[in-house]
Amino acid sequence: MTTSAMATDNPFVDPASSFEDGRGNSFEGSTVSVARDASLTLGTDSLIVLDEAFEKRDRSNCCGLWPSGSANTRAIPFYNVLWAELKDSELTIQYASPNSKKSVRAATLKYPIEYQMVELVNKWVKKLLDRSYGESQQRKRAKVLVNPHSGKGSAEKWYFRDVEPLLKAAQITIDMVKTRHKGEAVDIAEKIDIEAFDIVASCSGDGLPHEVFNGLGKRPDAKKALSKIAVVHIPCGSGNAMSCNLNGTDSPSLATLAIIKGIPTPLDLISITQGDTRTLSFLSQSLGIVAESDLATEHLRWMGGQRFTYGFLVRLIRKALYPCDIAIKVAIDDKPSIREHYKKEQRNHEPAGERRGYKFLLDDDASASTGSGSDDSLPPLRYGTVNDKLPQGWELVPYDKLGNFYCGNMAYMASDANFFSPALPNDGYMDLVCINGDISRLEAMQMMFALEGNKLFDKPGVWYRKITGYRIIPKNQEDGFISIDGERVPFAPFQAEIHKGLGTVLSKTGHMYEAPGPV
Numbered sequence: 140m141t142t143s144a145m146a147t148d149n150p151f152v153d154p155a156s157s158f159e160d161g162r163g164n165s166f167e168g169s170t171v172s173v174a175r176d177a178s179l180t181l182g183t184d185s186l187i188v189l190d191e192a193f194e195k196r197d198r199s200n201c202c203g204l205w206p207s208g209s210a211n212t213r214a215i216p217f218y219n220v221l222w223a224e225l226k227d228s229e230l231t232i233q234y235a236s237p238n239s240k241k242s243v244r245a246a247t248l249k250y251p252i253e254y255q256m257v258e259l260v261n262k263w264v265k266k267l268l269d270r271s272y273g274e275s276q277q278r279k280r281a282k283v284l285v286n287p288h289s290g291k292g293s294a295e296k297w298y299f300r301d302v303e304p305l306l307k308a309a310q311i312t313i314d315m316v317k318t319r320h321k322g323e324a325v326d327i328a329e330k331i332d333i334e335a336f337d338i339v340a341s342c343s344g345d346g347l348p349h350e351v352f353n354g355l356g357k358r359p360d361a362k363k364a365l366s367k368i369a370v371v372h373i374p375c376g377s378g379n380a381m382s383c384n385l386n387g388t389d390s391p392s393l394a395t396l397a398i399i400k401g402i403p404t405p406l407d408l409i410s411i412t413q414g415d416t417r418t419l420s421f422l423s424q425s426l427g428i429v430a431e432s433d434l435a436t437e438h439l440r441w442m443g444g445q446r447f448t449y450g451f452l453v454r455l456i457r458k459a460l461y462p463c464d465i466a467i468k469v470a471i472d473d474k475p476s477i478r479e480h481y482k483k484e485q486r487n488h489e490p491a492g493e494r495r496g497y498k499f500l501l502d503d504d505a506s507a508s509t510g511s512g513s514d515d516s517l518p519p520l521r522y523g524t525v526n527d528k529l530p531q532g533w534e535l536v537p538y539d540k541l542g543n544f545y546c547g548n549m550a551y552m553a554s555d556a557n558f559f560s561p562a563l564p565n566d567g568y569m570d571l572v573c574i575n576g577d578i579s580r581l582e583a584m585q586m587m588f589a590l591e592g593n594k595l596f597d598k599p600g601v602w603y604r605k606i607t608g609y610r611i612i613p614k615n616q617e618d619g620f621i622s623i624d625g626e627r628v629p630f631a632p633f634q635a636e637i638h639k640g641l642g643t644v645l646s647k648t649g650h651m652y653e654a655p656g657p658v
């Protein structure tokens with residue numbers, strides 16, 4: 140049986156089946172008949188399966204979650220197709236089937252193929268895989284790290300139930316280890332054979348990806364390792380910001396699907412120098428009410444997500460102040476220009492390779508001062524370290540009434556907190572929000588509600604800037620809380636500077652976060 144012969148009998152084939160669909164996809168050869176009562180068609184966005192057996196097998200259409208035409212058809216979006224192959228006269232199609240609004244599970248279709256159809260079906264399978272993966276790499280090789288202590292301790296259970304079956308169905312090679320202690324992921328990433336893997340996936344909170352970036356950053360070939368290995372996050376912890384930003388979800392199975400289909404995306408990374416250490420930050424740095432609400436409420440873990448809100452409100456009522464001296468290298472300092480910058484990037488589709496590099500940042504007034512000398516290790520620090528004298532043109536300004544210093548490299552800081560809505564993965568800027576601690580309680584509450592409604596950026600009391608570096612020196616406080624990517628670091632001066640596109644992640648679009656931009 141030929142594909143074109145079948146096409147005329149099949150109600151799901153576009154009548155213009157030998158023409159293009161306007162996107163350059165030819166419908167020629169898009170349908171294969173795989174059994175007496177079944178055919179498979181490559182539609183515009185979905186694989187359309189017409190199979191009389193569906194009607195008998197599954198009248199419920201999986202709770203109405205599939206966008207099917209009728210009881211004997213199923214439209215499987217190409218995004219959900221995990222793998223297809225023809226082996227031993229059997230065509231197997233693996234796909235992610237929705238089993239609730241917030242999860243998918245691996246499912247399989249199998250059809251016997253007659254000998255004379257083999258060549259045709261093989262060509263069809265190749266087309267199906269090309270459309271299903273697009274720019275995303277097929278059969279990725281994954282080093283998987285599972286932190287059994289993440290969140291409420293369910294990471295291992297979720298890995299085996301929600302994650303591994305999807306990875307296996309997508310033919311991803313898996314090398315999984317369970318982390319045994321803090322810092323182990325740093326060592327694993329530092330020693331990993333970067334030619335043997337494409338991604339390092341952490342089933343954890345944001346803590347493990349932070350360690351992975353730092354492990355890769357410690358290598359003598361740090362730059363190469365950070366651009367070759369995509370660091371990805373499967374949300375199993377209490378803080379899952381990375382997955383919300385890049386996978387658009389905090390569901391482990393949906394995040395796994397997003398990673399299987401993810402597009403390599405350069406990510407800006409930030410060097411933090413404090414004392415004599417240099418670490419990498421990928422998510423945020425905070426001092427003041429946000430850092431304290433998170434880090435000083437560990438004893439309230441039993442409250443779950445409410446613990447942060449409770450800690451925040453207590454400090455708000457106290458009108459807590461966190462005086463500091465701060466020097467900032469500002470790039471864009473007004474909200475209309477920041478909004479315009481964001482819109483420009485939304486329209487920009489330059490390839491990943493051109494998004495890397497430090498070219499335009501090297502044009503500014505700072506000269507590289509610190510580095511290990513080797514071309515392949517971490518890039519030198521253009522602004523020096525916290526122990527050096529201030530770079531030329533920087534000025535320490537007293538912020539005596541500071542309530543919140545919050546610097547972000549991603550938009551969502553939690554699934555319901557789009558704190559830095561104009562943040563971009565590789566614009567070469569950090570987003571800085573400063574809020575005074577002496578604003579009225581009413582204004583502070585309004586800011587909290589504005590955050591929930593994605594309107595924080597526009598609030599008059601929110602001082603929003605795009606920056607490339609800063610130094611912050613806490614004063615008049617004996618002790619306090621500084622958070623780097625959600626982990627506590629010593630309460631001491633530190634300096635930060637951004638490296639454009641130094642790291643690599645996988646995202647859905649290749650250049651934007653999943654958070655809605657500034658309204």
Ligand SMILES: Nc1ncnc2c1ncn2[C@@H]1O[C@H](COP(=O)(O)OP(=O)(O)OP(=O)(O)O)[C@@H](O)[C@H]1O
Pocket residue numbers: 286287288289290291318319320321322323324342343344345346347350375376377378379625
């Ligand atoms: N087996 C282990 N036992 C204890 N800690 C571990 C273990 N494996 C990893 N860790 C550490 O746990 C920390 C937090 O991990 P992660 O971010 O995955 O989870 P989380 O629940 O979101 O974290 P948080 O404690 O920050 O809320 C990381 O610093 C990590 O190194």
